[in-house]
Amino acid sequence: MNSEEPRQGWPAPPGHPPAGPPANGGHDGYGGGYGGGYGTQAPIVVARTSSHRGAWIGAGATLVAAVIGVVGTYLVSSNKNENPAPPTAQAPAPAPATPSGAETRGGDDAPADASQSQESTPGPETSAPPATEAPSTPPAKPAGTEEWKGALVITYTDDKDLDSVPPAESEIGRENDFSVYPFGGHMLRPESGAKALVWKDTTNRTPSYADCARDIDTLGTESEMELKTGLVLCASTNDGRLARLTVKELAGLASDTRAVFDVVVWSR
Incomplete structure (x- = not known):
């Protein structure tokens, strides 16, 4: 065939x-x-409609997809223009520059570096000694304050400094105020600028601080004077204090000469 x-x-x-x-x-x-x-x-012609129909359907789907893509892009762009994004928060301002020498310190809450803490903290060997307060001069006592009171013995070989408390012989001779020596009797001699006067009062009143302070500068003397039991004297020391001496006892001869006084010393 x-x-x-x-x-x-x-x-x-x-x-x-x-x-x-x-x-x-x-x-x-x-x-x-x-x-x-x-x-x-x-001639009889038969059209192949099935193959052409599939081609048209594919082309139509491609066109629809392209149109959808264009429309979607336009809608997204429109939404972006109509609804602008909210303003972003401003960033905090930068911290001011740290001055020289402070780079090693953190913030108020930041702990300092351990090595720097050890360097800045003085150790036992480098710690500064505690500050000592300058010695302050004690305030002056009010005039007439009684600084010492009691019995006092002055001998031929043992002068006395009435500015010390209690009165005693000073190793520095010029600081002693009074001495006793025999010269036909028992004599009292002021030393190194000290003064004395015999208190004379017909009423036998014992002189007070005010009485001695009133008369010692005008009637006091640096000359020696003879002592008698019961005699009362006002005196001033070479440091400016006032004193009252009452003779209680006289004894001894020559180098054994001695006198016992009842003494009050006042500040002035």
Whole structure:
């Protein structure tokens, strides 16, 4: 069977006559020459609508997808323009520059570096000694304050400094105020600027601080005077204090000469 013979229901390929008996009675469709065969019967064409329909559907889907993409892009762009993003919070201002020498310190709550703390904290060997207060001069006592009172013995070899408390012999000779020596009797001699006067009062009144302070500067003397039991004297020391001496006892001769006094020393 000829492979190129057209099958029933299919259109004949170009250059071949349709199947069936020739219309003009010729043989094989060629019998009457060129006048018969193709001039009397049109070819049957069957359109392949299924393949074209799939192509159109694919093209339409591509177009729809492109349109959707364009519309979506436009809507997103419109939303961005209509709803601008809220303003962002401003960043805090930068901290001021740390002055020189303070780079090693943190903030108020930041702990200092341990090594720097050890360097800044003086150790036991480098710690500064505690500050000592300068010695203050004690306030002066009010005039007439009684600084010492009691019995006092002055001998020929034992002078007395009435500015010390209690009165005693000073190793520095010029600081002693009074001495006793024999000269026909028992004599009292003021030393180194000290003064004394014999208190004379017909009423036998014992002189007070005010009485001695009133008379010692005008009536006092640096000359020696003879002592008698019961004699009362006002005196001033070479440091300016006032004293009252009452003779209680006289004894001894020559180098054993001694006198016992009842003494009161006042500040002035």
